Amino acid sequence: MRLVVAEPGEADLLATIHATAFPPEAAWDATTIATLLGLEGTFGLRADEKGFILARQTLDEAEILTLAVRPDARRGGIAAKLVKTVLAGVEAAGAHSMFLEVAEDNTAAIALYAAFGFTRIGLRRDYYAPGAHALAMRLSFAGTTPGLSAK
Template identity: 50%
Template sequence: MTLRAAGAADVPALAALHAAAFPPAEQWGEVAIGAMLDLPGGFGLLAEGAGFVLARVAAGEAEILTLAVHPDHRRAGLGGALLATAAVGAAARGAAELFLEVSERNAAARALYAAAGCVEVGRRRRYYADGADALVLRLDLAADSREAPPN
């Protein structure tokens, strides 16, 4: 599946994908997604109708703000492709490491992040609406281990 940069015109589609991918208490609407895209250093990648990732880079660090894959497109490698492409984009923007949070209860996402080389570096107690802890993960973005981002 082809990934492309996401912009302001994509906000409604991104919000629809987020709503399909997350439980109601964790869904982001158009206002929140638009605000994330507008953050200094913010960027997004979209696989039309299937999934997207929003990230930002600041002071040599990157953060995955959200990564959403529509349920109909899960277990096909899209989450890994979104994460890997975001990591490449973050490294190209000067980040040396990438951080993200994942629910301790989300086994599929935890497996995806572990396979990508993310390591747990912290925990946010009762972070999610369902009371689950957020695991704080870090991925080193060594320049020699990442390919150039797609044009």
């Protein structure tokens, strides 16, 4: 499996992957993905045509916006490789912490993030839809204090 930088011109492919990984009402379309990839500080990595991750970094904080792996490609380490690569990149670029939201019933994703050291910091009620809550999670990188910028 090869990781490559996701480009706005690949938005149709990324939207197709996203649509296989999420329920129809939660899937992002190509316009949304292309717009996000065009924003300053936002970037993505694609694992062939099997999965991708979008993230953004602003100063010393970073956020995973979405992580999608096709169902037929799951349990092969793709998500872990994407997360690991993004975490290393944002930490090297000066991030002190990384945030994300994940559906509270997505036990596989929660376990993946917990394995990287993410901890629950809150609950966002009705984040995805009425009754569909999200856990807010954060990872603090070693040797840093969340919320304090380097001097």
